[in-house]
Structure formats: C-alpha cells, structure tokens
Amino acid sequence: MNILALHPLLQVANPNLPPTSTGVFFIATIVKMLIVFTVYMIGVALLTLAERKVSAWIQDRHGPNRVGGKGGWLQPAADGLKNFMKEETMPAGVNKPLFVLAPIMSFIPALTTWCVIPFGAPLPTRWGRIDMVVADLPVGFLFILALGSLGVYGVVLAGWASNNKYSLLGGLRSSAQMVSYEVSMGMSTIPVLLLAGNVTLNTVINQQAWGGWNVVNLTIAFFIFMVAAFAETNRLPFDLPEAESELIAGYHTEYSAMKFSLFFIAEYANMVTASALMVTLFFGGWDVPFTSHDNIGPYSGWLTLLSVGIYLAKVMFFLFTFMWIRWTLPRFRYDQLMSLGWKFMLPLALSYIVIVAMMMLLLEIAGIHPGVFYATILGAVNVILVIVLFAVLDRGRIISPAYGRMHPEELKRLRRLASRSTLSTEASS
Amino acid sequence: MDPHYPLIYVFHFYLFGVIAIASALAFVTRKSPVSAALWLVNTMFSLSVLFVMLDAPFIGVMQVLVYAGAIMVVFLFVVMLLNLGHPSDLADVRGGWWKIGAGVFGLVMLAEIWVVSKTRLSGDLVLPPGANESALAKLGAVGAIAQPLFKDYLLAFELTSVLLLIAIAGAVILGRKVGTSAR
Numbered sequence: 001m002n003i004l005a006l007h008p009l010l011q012v013a014n015p016n017l018p019p020t021s022t023g024v025f026f027i028a029t030i031v032k033m034l035i036v037f038t039v040y041m042i043g044v045a046l047l048t049l050a051e052r053k054v055s056a057w058i059q060d061r062h063g064p065n066r067v068g069g070k071g072g073w074l075q076p077a078a079d080g081l082k083n084f085m086k087e088e089t090m091p092a093g094v095n096k097p098l099f100v101l102a103p104i105m106s107f108i109p110a111l112t113t114w115c116v117i118p119f120g121a122p123l124p125t126r127w128g129r130i131d132m133v134v135a136d137l138p139v140g141f142l143f144i145l146a147l148g149s150l151g152v153y154g155v156v157l158a159g160w161a162s163n164n165k166y167s168l169l170g171g172l173r174s175s176a177q178m179v180s181y182e183v184s185m186g187m188s189t190i191p192v193l194l195l196a197g198n199v200t201l202n203t204v205i206n207q208q209a210w211g212g213w214n215v216v217n218l219t220i221a222f223f224i225f226m227v228a229a230f231a232e233t234n235r236l237p238f239d240l241p242e243a244e245s246e247l248i249a250g251y252h253t254e255y256s257a258m259k260f261s262l263f264f265i266a267e268y269a270n271m272v273t274a275s276a277l278m279v280t281l282f283f284g285g286w287d288v289p290f291t292s293h294d295n296i297g298p299y300s301g302w303l304t305l306l307s308v309g310i311y312l313a314k315v316m317f318f319l320f321t322f323m324w325i326r327w328t329l330p331r332f333r334y335d336q337l338m339s340l341g342w343k344f345m346l347p348l349a350l351s352y353i354v355i356v357a358m359m360m361l362l363l364e365i366a367g368i369h370p371g372v373f374y375a376t377i378l379g380a381v382n383v384i385l386v387i388v389l390f391a392v393l394d395r396g397r398i399i400s401p402a403y404g405r406m407h408p409e410e411l412k413r414l415r416r417l418a419s420r421s422t423l424s425t426e427a428s429s
Numbered sequence: 430m431d432p433h434y435p436l437i438y439v440f441h442f443y444l445f446g447v448i449a450i451a452s453a454l455a456f457v458t459r460k461s462p463v464s465a466a467l468w469l470v471n472t473m474f475s476l477s478v479l480f481v482m483l484d485a486p487f488i489g490v491m492q493v494l495v496y497a498g499a500i501m502v503v504f505l506f507v508v509m510l511l512n513l514g515h516p517s518d519l520a521d522v523r524g525g526w527w528k529i530g531a532g533v534f535g536l537v538m539l540a541e542i543w544v545v546s547k548t549r550l551s552g553d554l555v556l557p558p559g560a561n562e563s564a565l566a567k568l569g570a571v572g573a574i575a576q577p578l579f580k581d582y583l584l585a586f587e588l589t590s591v592l593l594l595i596a597i598a599g600a601v602i603l604g605r606k607v608g609t610s611a612r
Contacts, residue, residue: 138570142490149498160509175506198569
C-alpha cells in the first residue's frame with residue numbers, strides 16, 4: 001500500500017505505457033478534471049462575449065466595447081457580477097424544489113459529457129503515459145448519447161415548475177423537439193461507429209487518423225448530425241422552445257439572476273459539447289491533418305501541445321459556425337421542424353446506415369481491407385451520394401417536408417391573389 | 430455479499446442500493462405525478478450504477494438512455510399535457526382491500542428475495558472469474574452483447590421486434606380518428 005501521493009511521485013515508469021500505480025491514475029484524473037473544468041467554464045464565459053462580437057460583426061455594429069478596454073474583454077465578468085447581484089425572484093405558485101432543480105439539471109449533463117471526449121495526443125511523463133481524456137470508458141460514445149438525452153429534463157421541468165403558460169408551452173415544445181432529433185442524431189452516428197468497429201471515442205479517432213476523416217467518407221451522416229446538433233442545443237434555426245415573438249422567453253421566462261445565468265451557461269456548454277462531438281466524430285478529433293507521425297508513438301510533450309491546439313482550433317471553428325448560422329437563418333415553423341425531423345432526417349439516416357453497411361460488406365467480400373484504397377472507394381461513393389442527395393433529389397422532392405409542400409394549383413391561386421392586389425394586374429398572369 | 434470484494438466496491442454497492450430503494454419508495458408514495466416520475470428517474474440512475482459495477486457498462490448506459498432519457502421524458506410530456514391539477518385534489522380511489530393486498534404481495538416478494546439470496550447456484554450458471562473482463566477486452570462493450578444477441582438468440586430477438594411492431598401498429602390504429610381515412 002502506498003500512501004497515495006508520495007510513493008508514485010518518486011517512481012519512474014516507462015513513459016510509453018499506461019501508469020501502473022493507482023495513485024498516479026488518481027492524481028492525473030483529478031488534475032485533468034480541474035483543467036478541463038476551468039478551461040470549459042472560462043471558454044463558456046468568453047463565448048458569451050464572442051457571440052455578441054460575432055453578431056455585431058454580422059450586423060455591422062461595434063458590440064460590447066466599454067468594459068475592460070476597447071475589445072470589451074471584461075464584459076463576461078461584468079455580466080457574471082450583475083447576475084450575482086440581482087434579485088432571485090420566486091413567482092407565486094411555482095413548484096419550489098423543481099423550480100430550483102431545473103437550471104441545475106440542464107447544466108450538469110452538458111458539463112459531464114466532457115469527461116469522455118479525448119482532447120489531445122497522450123502525454124508521456126516519467127510516471128507513465130497519461131491519456132488526454134478524463135475517463136476513457138468502454139461505452140464512450142453511448143455515454144454521451146445517454147447524458148445528452150438527459151438535458152431535456154432541465155428544460156421540461158423549468159417549463160412545468162414555473163406555473164406559467166408560456167413556460168409550459170416552451171417546455172413542451174422543447175421536449176418534443178429534443179426527443180425527435182435525438183433519434184436522428186443517434187442514427188446518424190451509426191455509420192461512424194460501423195467504420196470504427198467500436199464505440200470508444202479513441203477508436204473513432206484512430207480510425208480517422210488512418211482511414212481519412214469521416215466528413216470526407218460519410219458526409220451525409222455529418223450533415224444529419226450537424227442539423228440534429230443545432231436542434232439539440234436549441235439554437236437558431238431551431239430555437240422554438242424560446243421563440244421570443246411567440247413565447248416571451250419560453251421555458252426560462254420566470255427565471256432571474258443566477259438561475260437564468262445557469263440556463264444561459266448550459267446553452268453555451270451544450271454548444272461546446274456539440275462542437276467537440278462534431279470534431280471528434282467527423283473531423284478526426286485531435287488528429288493533426290496531413291501528418292501521420294502523430295498517430296503512433298513515441299509521443300512527446302510538444303506533440304501533445306500541438307494536438308490540443310489543433311483540437312481547440314477545430315472546436316472553435318464549429319463554435320463560430322453555430323453563431324454564424326444563428327445570425328443568418330430565420331426560425332423554422334413548428335410543423336416544419338417536426339416534419340423535417342421525422343419525415344426527412346430519420347428515413348435518410350436509416351437508409352444511409354443500410355447503404356454504408358452494404359458497402360462495407362461488399363468491400364469485405366471483395367477482399368479489400370481498411371487502408372488508403374478502402375478510404376478512396378468510400379470517398380468516391382460518398383461523392384456520388386452527396387450529389388444525388390443535394391443536387392438531384394433536393395429539388396422540392398425530398399427536403400420539401402421542411403418548407404411545407406404546396407399543391408401547384410394552390411400556388412397558382414396564391415400568385416393570382418398576389419398579382420390582383422398590386423396595381424399591375426397583367427404582371428404575372 | 431462475499432467478503433473478498435474491496436471495501437470501496439461494497440460501499441458503493443450499498444450506497445446506490447439504498448438510494449435505489451429509497452427513490453423507489455418515494456416514487457410510489459408521492460402524490461404529484463411529476464415528482465413521482467423524477468424519483469423513478471433517480472431509481473433508474475442507481476440501477477444503472479449497479480449495472481456498471483457488475484461489469485455491464487452497456488446495459489448501464491442503455492438503462493439511462495432508454496428509460497431515463499426517452500421513456501420517462503415521454504411520461505413527463507403526457508403528465509404535463511394532462512395537467513392533473515394540484516396534488517392535494519387527487520385522491521386514491523382504491524379502497525383498503527387494495528392496500529392490504531399490496532402489502533401481502535410485497536411480503537411475498539421480500540420472501541422470494543430472501544429465498545433467492547439463500548440458494549446456491551448450480552455451477553453451470555456461474556461465470557468463471559474474469560469472464561466479463563476478458564469479454565469486454567476482446568469484443569468491446571457493445572460486441573459482448575451483440576455477439577450472443579445476433580448469433581445465439583437471433584430468433585428470439587427477431588420475434589421480440591415483431592411483437593414491438595405489432596404494438597406500434599396497434600397504437601396507430603387505436604390513435605386514428607374514426608371516420609377519417611388513413612393518411
């Protein structure tokens with residue numbers, strides 16, 4: 001028995017093998033937890049500033065520029081301070097325990113998901129090789145799906161406990177939306193897991209490092225996953241649970257001060273998690289592009305630093321995409337949202353699983369093993385599928401449920417009505 | 430419980446066992462349907478922890494994903510749509526005989542647990558030590574379930590899926606409005 005810390009600190013192990021002593025594992029895990037939590041929380045705070053800066057840039061404004069110099073860098077701190085100082089309101093008729101529980105339950109799943117996402121190449125130390133992931137679970141990706149499915153509780157409970165019609169409507173909308181899109185999200189990742197052959201995220205990243213990034217081989221799966229991720233995080237164009245023009249602020253109408261802030265943090269935390277998942281599943285995770293020596297040992301500290309940097313850069317690109325789309329696209333209508341999820345995305349995801357599985361089976365029968373040639377065939381088939389889906393079928397035939405199909409006669413009638421109301425009656429006869 | 434388990438294992442086994450039983454009790458005694466549903470979710474979580482401790486991480490995760498993440502959310506959804514009113518307005522319409530019957534049934538179940546915990550399993554039913562770990566290492570968490578499910582028990586699996594399909598078809602037919610044609 002070693003006295004926890006002292007003995008393993010002095011011990012020198014093979015830097016390229018996992019640490020043998022429990023104490024090292026214990027300390028390394030705690031250090032990783034602290035680092036991930038700190039970076040995550042600071043990142044989320046800065047994201048609120050980034051959102052305002054990006055929106056200002058897109059709308060040709062200045063954005064926050066007073067607190068902390070010209071860039072407004074201290075704005076998140078000022079916001080946080082304000083939220084601590086404000087009054088915690090508790091409206092009449094709320095279900096008190098659930099009202100308090102709801103913001104916590106929306107925040108914790110988003111945070112916990114991070115413990116299984118690998119964020120860098122393993123770090124060799126004198127106490128053994130430290131993997132850059134807080135907990136490398138054997139069920140990796142399923143753990144993320146399971147926790148992701150719990151995020152809906154916070155929203156639903158907030159809507160119900162608030163004792164407010166708008167909140168309740170927001171909560172109901174969100175539960176229907178999140179349950180619908182979760183199905184497509186899970187289904188869209190099955191081709192990725194089929195290719196990797198296992199559900200641990202390290203296997204997925206290794207497979208991509210050798211066989212090409214999944215976004216090149218499985219573009220349609222990435223497309224479905226990205227759309228579903230937007231719906232799961234309740235971001236525009238899927239922010240119906242808090243549609244201001246209809247529901248005031250949706251499920252968090254009655255929340256103030258730090259409780260509201262928790263919902264706000266949870267939204268950004270979910271965004272970070274969704275971006276990290278897109279990077280891990282489809283963009284090679286921490287894999288440094290166009291190199292191969294980062295995939296095999298011997299690892300070094302510099303390599304770890306480089307891979308973590310590459311990983312953060314990839315995640316930031318997707319965070320920017322989230323904001324970019326928010327300030328570009330308008331909101332869906334509710335029936336469009338539901339028909340897009342159930343009539344288009346789910347059948348597409350299911351048929352894509354069949355296609356990918358058949359392709360893998362055919363390649364196996366043909367005796368082609370995973371490698372460059374295998375990846376090339378997958379990529380070529382993928383290009384054909386993408387052209388078929390986005391250029392041929394998407395002409396009012398498949399994605400039409402999303403905008404509500406209209407009979408040609410009805411369209412003509414509407415056009416006639418529109419032309420009659422203007423001064424020139426013969427303009428569009 | 431065998432004495433050779435590490436202390437930390439035994440501690441967590443009893444901790445989550447007690448949480449599971451306490452949450453289950455709270456689940457059946459709460460009057461508000463929403464809090465009852467949440468206590469049931471808590472029970473699911475504790476059961477999931479126990480599955481993970483038994484080297485069955487896949488079943489543990491599925492417990493959370495399917496029961497807590499999907500089924501209970503739909504339950505909550507329905508409860509909120511019905512909005513049954515304040516819990517104090519809700520009264521149990523069942524009489525005293527039901528309570529006595531439930532108590533007797535509970536005692537029978539307790540007796541069964543006691544009997545089961547006292548019997549010794551035959552050797553065929555006991556896995557050799559380390560079998561779970563080696564299966565996990567060889568096949569991965571999903572493969573360890575998938576191999577028997579899609580090879581040894583394929584027929585039973587397919588029959589179950591047909592049963593579920595029948596249930597879905599039945600729900601669609603029952604939910605259809607009378608007088609309108611199926612769309």
